Amino acid sequence: MTVVGTPLKRKEDPKLLTGEGKYxxxxxxxxxxxxxxxxxxxxxxxxxxxxxxxxxxMPGVHAVYTGAQLMDMGLWAAPLPCAWPVTPDMVNPAHxxxxxxxxxxxxxxxxxxxxxxxxxxxxxAEQVEVSYGPLPAVASIAEARTDGAKAHSExxxxxxxxxALVPDPAAxxxxxAAATHHVTAEFTQQRLIPTPMEPRGVLxxxxxxxxxxxxxxxxxxxxxxxxxxxxTTGIPESKIxxxxxxxxxxxxxxxxxxxxxxxxxxxxxKLGRPVRWTETRSEAxxxxxxxxGQLQRIELAADADGKLLGVRVHLDxxxxxxxxxxxxxVPLLGSFLYxxxxxxxxxxxxxxxxxxxxxxxxxxxxxxxxxxxxAIERAMDILAAKVGVGPDEIRRRNYLAGGExxxxxxxxxxxxxxSGHYGPSLDLALDKAGYADLRAExxxxxxxxxxxQLGIGLCTYVEICGLAPSRALGGLGFGSGGxxxxxxxxxxxxxxEVVSGSTPHGQGHETSWxxxxxxxxxxxxxxxxxxxxxxxxxxxxxxxxxxxxxxxxGVAIAMACDKxxxxxxxxxxxxxxxxxxxxxxxxxxxxxxxxxxxxxxxxAIAFGAFLAHNLPDGMEPNLQEQMTFDPSNFAFPFGTHVxxxxxDETTGQVDLLRYVxxxxxGNQINPLIVEGQIHGGIVQGVAQALWEDAAWDADGNxxxxxxxxxxxxxxxxxxxxxxxxxxxxxxxxxLGVKGVGEAGTIGSAAAVINAVCDALSPHGxxxxxxxxxxxxxxxxxxxxxx
Amino acid sequence: xxxxxxVNGQARSADVEARTLLVYHLRDALGLTGTNVxxxxxxxxxxxVLLNGESVKSCTILAxxxxxxxxxxxxxxxxxxxxxxxxxxxxECHGLQCGYCTPGMVLAATSLLAENPSPTEAxxxxxxxxxxxRCTGYHNIVKAVLHTAEHDADFWQTQAxxx
Numbered sequence: 047m048t049v050v051g052t053p054l055k056r057k058e059d060p061k062l063l064t065g066e067g068k069y070x071x072x073x074x075x076x077x078x079x080x081x082x083x084x085x086x087x088x089x090x091x092x093x094x095x096x097x098x099x100x101x102x103x104m105p106g107v108h109a110v111y112t113g114a115q116l117m118d119m120g121l122w123a124a125p126l127p128c129a130w131p132v133t134p135d136m137v138n139p140a141h142x143x144x145x146x147x148x149x150x151x152x153x154x155x156x157x158x159x160x161x162x163x164x165x166x167x168x169x170x171a172e173q174v175e176v177s178y179g180p181l182p183a184v185a186s187i188a189e190a191r192t193d194g195a196k197a198h199s200e201x202x203x204x205x206x207x208x209x210a211l212v213p214d215p216a217a218x219x220x221x222x223a224a225a226t227h228h229v230t231a232e233f234t235q236q237r238l239i240p241t242p243m244e245p246r247g248v249l250x251x252x253x254x255x256x257x258x259x260x261x262x263x264x265x266x267x268x269x270x271x272x273x274x275x276x277x278t279t280g281i282p283e284s285k286i287x288x289x290x291x292x293x294x295x296x297x298x299x300x301x302x303x304x305x306x307x308x309x310x311x312x313x314x315x316k317l318g319r320p321v322r323w324t325e326t327r328s329e330a331x332x333x334x335x336x337x338x339g340q341l342q343r344i345e346l347a348a349d350a351d352g353k354l355l356g357v358r359v360h361l362d363x364x365x366x367x368x369x370x371x372x373x374x375x376v377p378l379l380g381s382f383l384y385x386x387x388x389x390x391x392x393x394x395x396x397x398x399x400x401x402x403x404x405x406x407x408x409x410x411x412x413x414x415x416x417x418x419x420x421a422i423e424r425a426m427d428i429l430a431a432k433v434g435v436g437p438d439e440i441r442r443r444n445y446l447a448g449g450e451x452x453x454x455x456x457x458x459x460x461x462x463x464x465s466g467h468y469g470p471s472l473d474l475a476l477d478k479a480g481y482a483d484l485r486a487e488x489x490x491x492x493x494x495x496x497x498x499q500l501g502i503g504l505c506t507y508v509e510i511c512g513l514a515p516s517r518a519l520g521g522l523g524f525g526s527g528g529x530x531x532x533x534x535x536x537x538x539x540x541x542x543e544v545v546s547g548s549t550p551h552g553q554g555h556e557t558s559w560x561x562x563x564x565x566x567x568x569x570x571x572x573x574x575x576x577x578x579x580x581x582x583x584x585x586x587x588x589x590x591x592x593x594x595x596x597x598x599x600g601v602a603i604a605m606a607c608d609k610x611x612x613x614x615x616x617x618x619x620x621x622x623x624x625x626x627x628x629x630x631x632x633x634x635x636x637x638x639x640x641x642x643x644x645x646x647x648x649x650a651i652a653f654g655a656f657l658a659h660n661l662p663d664g665m666e667p668n669l670q671e672q673m674t675f676d677p678s679n680f681a682f683p684f685g686t687h688v689x690x691x692x693x694d695e696t697t698g699q700v701d702l703l704r705y706v707x708x709x710x711x712g713n714q715i716n717p718l719i720v721e722g723q724i725h726g727g728i729v730q731g732v733a734q735a736l737w738e739d740a741a742w743d744a745d746g747n748x749x750x751x752x753x754x755x756x757x758x759x760x761x762x763x764x765x766x767x768x769x770x771x772x773x774x775x776x777x778x779x780x781l782g783v784k785g786v787g788e789a790g791t792i793g794s795a796a797a798v799i800n801a802v803c804d805a806l807s808p809h810g811x812x813x814x815x816x817x818x819x820x821x822x823x824x825x826x827x828x829x830x831x832x
Numbered sequence: 833x834x835x836x837x838x839v840n841g842q843a844r845s846a847d848v849e850a851r852t853l854l855v856y857h858l859r860d861a862l863g864l865t866g867t868n869v870x871x872x873x874x875x876x877x878x879x880x881v882l883l884n885g886e887s888v889k890s891c892t893i894l895a896x897x898x899x900x901x902x903x904x905x906x907x908x909x910x911x912x913x914x915x916x917x918x919x920x921x922x923x924e925c926h927g928l929q930c931g932y933c934t935p936g937m938v939l940a941a942t943s944l945l946a947e948n949p950s951p952t953e954a955x956x957x958x959x960x961x962x963x964x965x966r967c968t969g970y971h972n973i974v975k976a977v978l979h980t981a982e983h984d985a986d987f988w989q990t991q992a993x994x995x
Contacts (some may be wrong), residue, residue: 069868244870328874
């Protein structure tokens, strides 16, 4: 009986399909008060006055607090946390849940209303009058770099930090001096609004006595919440229980410690009443961080054949108004991947982080890695054109290990790639796409001068996931380890219970973990229950982000199962009067070698361990083991994506006709779930390439905060996908798994824009800025043809 | 004001503020939290319910406008513990991940097949245009709808005939 590797239907589904999934906004507590946020309408201004009198007189209003009043209440021991000080001298202005004195972005909280209902809180918040003293706003990276206006009045410069990874500067200079071909390209990674379908929400419920608070939050990181809210509020960690109930998607947007979470916790604790809040979708553009926001400059040096000699990268990264949990580190997560899947002798990366008067940026699906993949994969296409070879050929010439299979290969960005096998990935993708036929059809349309031209775009990506070896994170200045914790126990009735510190929000952990345990212990996956996302039930955990759950948390579960089997073996040997080494464990039972009739199922052993009537001397009762797994290396999934687009040259409209994705995430636990992750990831990258763009005006106002104007694609814009997989197990963990949560997004934006540029190449067009809107494409064609 | 309606086959009566949207009436007054709120501009479709058998975004209509009507929410779709064919198809085809858009998506798809029991892929995609999903990339949602249209063709023909 083996379930790992089969497309088992998800355990999570019946609840979610019948409306029984309980998200934060579905949970209520008697006597709860709703928070209504009074948010800044100015990007940068002094707060000259806050008049709460009209709001306080509104029906149902319990209290109205200005930022200054909240600060005076002593709710906070420290500002909201940034867990990733990337350099010792990184500038990090204090970020409290409420603004006092000066606001630094539209949407920053100035005052808070507490009222009996959501509507009353909203109505009252609208009655609070704020007097502003406008200050010049910094509303772009370009403006931040001039250091004319300052995003924070007290700062000498908008620059927060400079981070560099240039292992061998002399070798890098020599590579560029020796090169035949040079490519210099600049790309804009526009800001994106993550938009998980469930808006964020929070409910803090104080205990009747004793100072306990239970915090329900739509969070990817309840464990981080508990620790960091304790550290910043002064409420003892032991008094905080953080629960992430059903969570409706995250994509990084729910990987933070937010002002609203700290406000709900501290006000509930202070007032002794439950306090809640759920963001509206339009509010989310300001109350939840955004993604991307980078200007990239990438330079390639290559020899006459197009073989890379060096890659040099500089980023200017938009931090937004404040450093949030991992804001400064996001660009750095990509830094190691700007050489992509290629053998590059010399490499250098620098990044400047800049403050602006916009919503803070932070992790969004891929977090630094889609940006890296985009830059190198776009630049490789430009190099191919210079060398005069196809995009497939330029990649083949440069693959690490010549496209052959490798393990534990050091790359110049100082990492060791766990395993890779890039040649077959490209072969399979081109084969599936029917590459030669596509090129023939493209040639036909070009020759016929048709208005709808075909573009074919390739991307071969590698990503870094399975975050992470704790020592490596320490080396990067990250304020956390990267391990994951698991408990596996067999209950007296023979059913298994797993406690995981990994926190799902749509990934199907309950199903995947059940499959791992089922195979390990030889039981039915239906007999495995997975507990998670509640710090009272799983006190140790580092949650879900960076495609880490399987490669760290899943591995911890498998290893805990091994410990359970080891203990069970001792019990079985004792009770069967055999040597432990003479027992075989298969199909959920121990059998004495050579005596197939002498057998003992693990359920019987579990009951025996519970009774404890007949255990080996000194053995603890019960069959339960725990494991904290700290990986020895990151995992490096890879793949090749092919996008086929049709560009209407009369309108500039780009349609995605086909999308072929060949991915390699090592061994797979549940191919149904793996494919689903790829599908969703692809659309988020395609959306960045073609539609999504948080559009800020020069005054620091967001022009498209609602879903009316921010173009999240629907089913009508997308084709069905053509997916396939290669399997190159990771040597970095015993399951040979890598991770798949972000891969689709990391491969797709580059593939799509490469396809658009490929379609437009007869015009001499080499780049289209994202998103490639009809207006941009049409304009590029007009300008090229003048 | 007093508003009476039939929800999932049961007569429900409640006193509501005139400005109450149907979605908040269902969620807050009737406790039917399976209907989700995903936006504030009637763009996402997470709140889709069936109103007299046809899909409607319950954030676009006032509770008071629904007096005397029949409303079906996701809680009313399954027959006891056996899933409705559309729910079953979503499970078979992995048409959901986080589940937040799912109630609205399932009801929109149900309404779609009741109108057009054997749609093309393009018709399914167009038909679900008003419902956003951020997890699945729509691939498996579309697959699920086409799957049940084919495998439960008799059921859907009956549904269409009943309209």
